[in-house]
Amino acid sequence: MKKSLAVILSGAMLMLAACGGGSNQASGDKKEKMVKIGITQIVEHPSLDATREGFIAALKDAGYEEGKNLKLDYQNAQGDMNNNASIAQKLVSDKNDLILAIATPSAQAAVQATKDIPILFSAITDPVSAELVQSLEKPGGNVTGTSDTHPDAIKNTIAAIKKFIPDAKKVGIIYNNGEPNSVINVKNAKEAIKEAGLEAVETTISTSSEVKQAAESMVGRVDVLYIPKDNTVVAALESVIAVANDKDIPVFSGDGDSVKRGTFASYGFDYHDLGYTTGKMAVEILKGKKPSEIPVGFPENLELIVNKNAAKEEGITLTEDLLKDAKIVGE
Template sequence: MKRTKKLLMVGLSLVCAVGLFAGCGNSDSGNSADKTYELGILQFANHGSLDNCREGFLQGLKEEGIEEGKNLNVTYKNSGSDAATDNQIASSFASKDMDMICAIATPSAQSAYNAAKDKNIPVIYTAVTSPKLAGFVDDSDKNVGEITGTSDLVLADDQLKLITDMMPKVKNVGILYSTSEVNSKAGIEAYEKAASKYGVKIITQGTSSAADIPMATDSLVKKS
């Protein structure tokens, strides 16, 4: 249990900078060098930004004295954007009593939390847009269990400002989103809230799978 708490403490110091070096918290990692930690990393898909989250997390652990190949064993799995595979991998991690699970993207984080919560395995998430909608925090914004992480909620106001600065005559802004991810709702709401400030209308089109993206894009273009 002590080594689990130690790895959790280091993990908490890392989530302050997703994809970058750890920049907050106590850098004193104590006697971590004489222990070997088991870390499971569950990533939802192959994507540059998600890869950066994974690499940055491992780099941050290294900065804190916990390094793969020395005192850290890493089991990395990618679910290939498949929810069922996500659940299988998360269950496998939980059954192996990992010291910690790092889950990258909302679906993977939900799978990891559901699988690990009864095993008291801490989960650190990254690339989660709305922790509240995902079920990781309660109405008072407190963590619901041994889970914490960072949100990548889009800065809709800044993005719409950039769009209207570059295209002053723009009237409609189209957003293609995944209907299977709860964080899509939070992102769309942020854009809709900021839209009136810039005199634009938000037009949305949902898609349930990668195969549907071309058709959904065509539909969105016609709406716009």
């Protein structure tokens, strides 16, 4: 009888242990999956950094928090194309769930590296010409994202040159002709400059270390400078601003963040918002939507941004009428 009781008790304990193990297993099954996202960025400057920060903010707002259920691998190529290609290959070999590519060279390298992992791009001038997507409405493949080209931005900024500097005749443009996005931006800027009855004067660079010398070469040859959305030049923007302030040359730029850094004016938008829009696309993809089903996005809001301190440094006289409806920074 005692032996039978011992057997019964032993069997009951085994059943309890089994039930306990099943409970732990079920609990383990409910553990949230860690999402891995690789981020590749061609170079550091405020517009691209703000894009990245906006992207991460959108993920956080959707419940994806780094260290909890999200692992981010941020890589910066520092403007080096060999690094850029290596970073893309690394993010693919690490089997990330999604790749964010910020700026055209980073996006092109990522697209060349994989057709299997979803890729989102942001801060891209022309995704179709860069051969990232088949069309803006139907991207196709494993790629989509957001462009930073508002259709009226360049035209309005060039028109602002005539508005603020009515005697201007020659517009200097500094850019890296090795950046596909810059070539497109400069082409559009030259068309707008010609339509405004102005003359474009170009100088090209290949590295950020050449930017200051390029700016100095414009002194005496141009009335104003226009800095397009060029990652190489914008990374060394302070070099341009120093020359412009010293020689009283007004500087107009292709993005609003450059105005905050010291250029005089631009028609721009908030790159953080652009990144946030891209982050919302990422959430859709992580929940099962295909990149090919998401049209390319664009900035929605465009506003005139003017830096009052830059106006003072660059010898520009401002009036209330000129500043009507402008967003003022640098006060």
